[in-house]
Amino acid sequence: MAALRDRARELLERWKEEIQRLPVPAHIKLVDGEAGENLERIAAAVLEMVEKEEAAVFQPGGEMYRLAGEMGRLRFRQGFSVEELVQEHVILRNEFWNLFHQSVDMKRVVDFQLEKKINASFDALLQAAAAAYHYESSREIMENPLRDPVTGLYNQSYFHGRMMEELRRAVRYKHEITLVICEVGNYHRLLEIQGKEAVEEALRYTASVIARMTRDCDVIARMGEASFAALLPETGWRGGKVMAERLCRYLEKEFPARTPGVECPELYWGLASFPDEVRQPEMLYTCAVEALRDARSLACGEVAVYRGAEHGGTP
Numbered sequence: 001m002a003a004l005r006d007r008a009r010e011l012l013e014r015w016k017e018e019i020q021r022l023p024v025p026a027h028i029k030l031v032d033g034e035a036g037e038n039l040e041r042i043a044a045a046v047l048e049m050v051e052k053e054e055a056a057v058f059q060p061g062g063e064m065y066r067l068a069g070e071m072g073r074l075r076f077r078q079g080f081s082v083e084e085l086v087q088e089h090v091i092l093r094n095e096f097w098n099l100f101h102q103s104v105d106m107k108r109v110v111d112f113q114l115e116k117k118i119n120a121s122f123d124a125l126l127q128a129a130a131a132a133y134h135y136e137s138s139r140e141i142m143e144n145p146l147r148d149p150v151t152g153l154y155n156q157s158y159f160h161g162r163m164m165e166e167l168r169r170a171v172r173y174k175h176e177i178t179l180v181i182c183e184v185g186n187y188h189r190l191l192e193i194q195g196k197e198a199v200e201e202a203l204r205y206t207a208s209v210i211a212r213m214t215r216d217c218d219v220i221a222r223m224g225e226a227s228f229a230a231l232l233p234e235t236g237w238r239g240g241k242v243m244a245e246r247l248c249r250y251l252e253k254e255f256p257a258r259t260p261g262v263e264c265p266e267l268y269w270g271l272a273s274f275p276d277e278v279r280q281p282e283m284l285y286t287c288a289v290e291a292l293r294d295a296r297s298l299a300c301g302e303v304a305v306y307r308g309a310e311h312g313g314t315p
Helices: 008-019 033-052 063-077 082-103 112-130 139-143 156-173 187-194 196-212 237-254 281-295
Strands: 177-184 219-224 227-233 267-274 303-305
Touching: 008 033, 008 082, 033 063, 033 082, 033 112, 063 082, 063 112, 082 112, 082 156, 156 177, 156 219, 156 227, 156 281, 177 187, 177 196, 177 237, 177 281, 187 196, 196 219, 196 227, 196 237, 227 237, 237 267, 237 303, 267 281, 281 303
Parallel strands: 267 303
Antiparallel strands: 177 227, 177 267, 219 227
8 A cells, every 4th residue: 555655645636625615714724824734634544544554543532533533623614514424525535536446446445344444534534523513403413414314314414515526527538427316106104104213214214224235436325305315326227227126126026114005115226327318417416317207107117227318218
C-alpha cells in the first residue's frame, strides 16, 4: 500500500477541490485555516489506517473521531446544514476510493475485510461530525446520520448525496451505473391488518436480504416508508435486472411470513441505467421512478426496465 500512502498530498488536494464546489456562501473558509489543517490530518490518518489496517483512531475515543467532532462543530458554526455536512462526507469518501482504485492493483487485492474497515472508519467520521447537530425530535439522526433507524440501511438524505457523486464519477470515467427501486405495494394494507411492529419486522427482513445479496460497492438505502433503492456502480441494465430478479425470486420463496392466510409484502421493481437508456445522468432517479410506475401494471415480482427514446421511452 506504499504507493497509496505516498499520495496523501494528492488526496488532500482532491478533497479541497471538490469541497469548494459545495453550494455554500463564498465567505466561508471551506478548506483554509482550521478546516484545512483538520482535512490534512484526516487524509494522512486514513491512508495510514489502510496500510496498517488499524482503525481504532476512528472509533469513539480515538484521535480521528475526536478530530472529526471538532470538524463538525466548525461546520456547525459556519452555518452548514446537516445535508451539506453529509455532502462533504460523501466527497471525502468517494475521492478516497477513486485514489485507492488508481493506486492499488485491484486484480491482486481482494480484501473485503479491509473494505469494510475503511467504510466503517468513514461512517465513524460522519457520526462524530454530526454530533454537533442537536436534534430534539430525531435523536437517531444525530447518533447515526447515515442510517435509517428501522432497517439499518442508508437513509434517503445520504443516498441522494452518494448518488450524485457516483453519477459524476460514472460520467467522468465513462462507466455504467444502474438504479433499482423496490416498493412494497400493499404497505398500508399490511399496516392495517398486521400492525406497525410486524410490518417493520418485514421491512427489516427485506432490507437484510437486499444488503446480503448485493455487493459491498453497491449503495443500498431505504427511501421512504415503503421503498428501497440500490445504486449499482459499473453495472448496466441487464446486470441490474438479473440482480433484481434474483432478489425477487428469493424473497417470494423464503419470506418468513409466507404461510397460509398471512399476507406478505407485494414487491414491485423498477430500474433505469446510465448511459445505456438514460442519456442525462441527472434524470436517472426520475426514470427509475417511471419504471417503477410501469411495474405496478405488471404481475407482482416482474422487473420493469426504463427504456430510452429509441425504445419508446422518455429521453
